[in-house]
Amino acid sequence: MDNLRAIVEEIGLLNDSAESSRWQVAQKIADAFAEFEPYERGLTAGLCQRLRKSSDTVYGMRNAENLRDRLGVGTALSVSHFVTLHELVTRYELSDDDCRDWISRAIDDSLSVRDLRSEVALEHEQDLRAHWLRKVSRMAKLMDRILQDTESAGVPDELREIAKVAHSCVSDFADKVEGWH
Secondary structure (H helix, E strand, O other): OHHHHHHHHHHHHHHHHHHHHHHHHHHHHHHHHHHOOOOOOOHHHHHHHHHOOOHHHHHHHHHHHHHHHHHOOOOOOOHHHHHHHHHHHHHHOOOHHHHHHHHHHHHHOOOOHHHHHHHHHHHOOOOHHHHHHHHHHHHHHHHHHHHHHHHHOOOOHHHHHHHHHHHHHHHHHHHHHHHHO
16 A cells, blocks of 8 residues: 555656746747747747747746736646646636636636536526526535545534535436436
8 A cells, every 4th residue: 555655646746847847848938938039040940949838838937927927827637737727717708706716716726627618608608597497416426525525624523413414415416407308
């Protein structure tokens, strides 16, 4: 068991450093674009060649870092999340506060990049009923996780029993909503 934990921790640290490095690269790209004109000295072409990335990827990393910096948030989400969020800011005219809300939601709900894109799109669709149904589904999934985590979080028995009642109510509600539509 200890060997398994050590392996999981080692992989986790490697993953953490890899994402941290990606944010460092994004920051350096943004700094370079702030310092030089993109075409004057071949910055974009040079970065594309050296990093073996497309210009879209290089610009995406720059935009991700600029957005992250402008919002004043940390690097809890991946560079890819911020690349996507930057695209969504343009498409849906999201405010900085909207972005911060989406970042919190992506962290809280462990949203993948694709899920983040879908959630933002759903939020800005005209079909309010479908959006409401999606929220109910999310709430039921979150309540499932809350109940599952009570034991590992060391929740006292009294609170665990209340969580079970809340879970039952939310599950019943979600089931009725599912049968309604």
